[in-house]
Each structure stands twice: as structure tokens, then as C-alpha cells.
Amino acid sequence: MSGTYAQRMRVTFSTAETVKYVGHLDMYRAWERALRRAGLPLAYSQGFNPQPRLHFAAALPVGFTGQAELLDVFLDEEVAVEDFLARLAAALPAGIRLVSAEPVPRELPALQTQVLAADYLVQVETPETSEVFREKLDGFVLRTEAWRERRRGKEVVRYDLRPLVQGIAYLGQTGYGQAFRVVMRSESGATGRPDELLDELGLGAAARRIERRELVLAGAPRL
Numbered sequence: 001m002s003g004t005y006a007q008r009m010r011v012t013f014s015t016a017e018t019v020k021y022v023g024h025l026d027m028y029r030a031w032e033r034a035l036r037r038a039g040l041p042l043a044y045s046q047g048f049n050p051q052p053r054l055h056f057a058a059a060l061p062v063g064f065t066g067q068a069e070l071l072d073v074f075l076d077e078e079v080a081v082e083d084f085l086a087r088l089a090a091a092l093p094a095g096i097r098l099v100s101a102e103p104v105p106r107e108l109p110a111l112q113t114q115v116l117a118a119d120y121l122v123q124v125e126t127p128e129t130s131e132v133f134r135e136k137l138d139g140f141v142l143r144t145e146a147w148r149e150r151r152r153g154k155e156v157v158r159y160d161l162r163p164l165v166q167g168i169a170y171l172g173q174t175g176y177g178q179a180f181r182v183v184m185r186s187e188s189g190a191t192g193r194p195d196e197l198l199d200e201l202g203l204g205a206a207a208r209r210i211e212r213r214e215l216v217l218a219g220a221p222r223l
Helices: 024-037 081-089 130-142 194-200
Strands: 007-015 054-056 064-066 069-075 096-103 115-124 147-152 155-160 165-173 178-187 208-217
Touching (some): 081 096, 130 178
Antiparallel strands (some): 007 064, 054 069
16 A cells, blocks of 8 residues: 555444445545544545545445444544544434454554455245245255356346355245345355345345445454
């Protein structure tokens, strides 16, 4: 990373239903505005168009909520965690809640490169009984492949969804619908999404709630 900075603060935050349709670029801008309003000493990139150094671990897909999203904020001066949290909490817009913050070593690799997987809670409306729905999940787990197509710009790319699904646990029926937890690989060039899994299960058009519960980083205990 070019340039200098004094502190690298790793922020954990959650997002509510009210902001789940906010795209990643608008989320970045919301954080940039909040950090400026908070008067925090942001470090900026170099060049003709300097930008605040804010590195999200992984973009949250539109329509999803997040329980423990991660963001690295680079600062020109060291700030106590308590002061950082107090100033920022007062400046963040509704729908974004601070969970925690901690300084992390400067020499750590870029946050985006450390993400290995993501843990999701999925609730989906379906008339199927719990037994039938659970059998459907078990059937997917037993499959050896699940080839699908994904559009990237003007190209259509074939990919195998099955190895991107690292684990599924059925949780039962909730007031919203059938619920399950799924851990999906989330690395550059190999990222799975739970809405793609729902589509593969024949529930692509069903109403759903998807919450990203946790991002699994390299070196952290696996789920």
C-alpha cells in the first residue's frame, strides 16, 4: 500500500433491514461521510484524486443484512478505541450499528485477501413441510456437482456451485419460513452466494431473508 498512516483500525458493524438495498458504493460513501463528520484523522491515498483509505472485507450483496461486517479504517494519527467508537457512533446513519473496533498490526495483509468463507442465516418462505425441506437440503449436500451459469459483463461463465458450499445445517421453521445456516466459500474467483443455492433448490423466486452472520478470515478458527 502506498503512502503512510499511523493506525489501522478494524471495525465490526451490523446493518439493518432498512439499509439492505443500499449498494456497496453507497455504503462506502455513507462510511466516508460519517468518518468525516466524526472528525477522525483519516489517511488518504496518494495521486491526483486522493481517497480515504477504507477497506471493506467483502461487499455485502444487495438485499442481504450483515451481523458482523468488517472494515479497516486507516488513520493519520493514533486514536483511542473508546474515543473512536464514541465519535463515530454519533455520526453513523440509521441502519448501521457499530459493534466493536480494535487496532490491528500494520503489517497484516489486505483485509480483502484474508476472507476465506462467509456464514449465512437464510430464512425462506415455502409451503413445503420441514421434513421435505430438510430432505431437499440433504439432497444437495449429497450431490457431487451443481453446474450453473453466472453473467460477468458480456460473458456467461459456467461454474460449479457445489464446492462453494462448505456446510449446511437445517435450523427448523421460524415465523418467517424454513431456516438454515450455510457456510460458503468466499475467495477471489471462487465465491458462493446463498441466493444461488436457493435458486438451485427451486426457490429462486421465493421470499427470503438472508443475513451474513460472520466472515471467516485466514488464521481464524473455522466454522
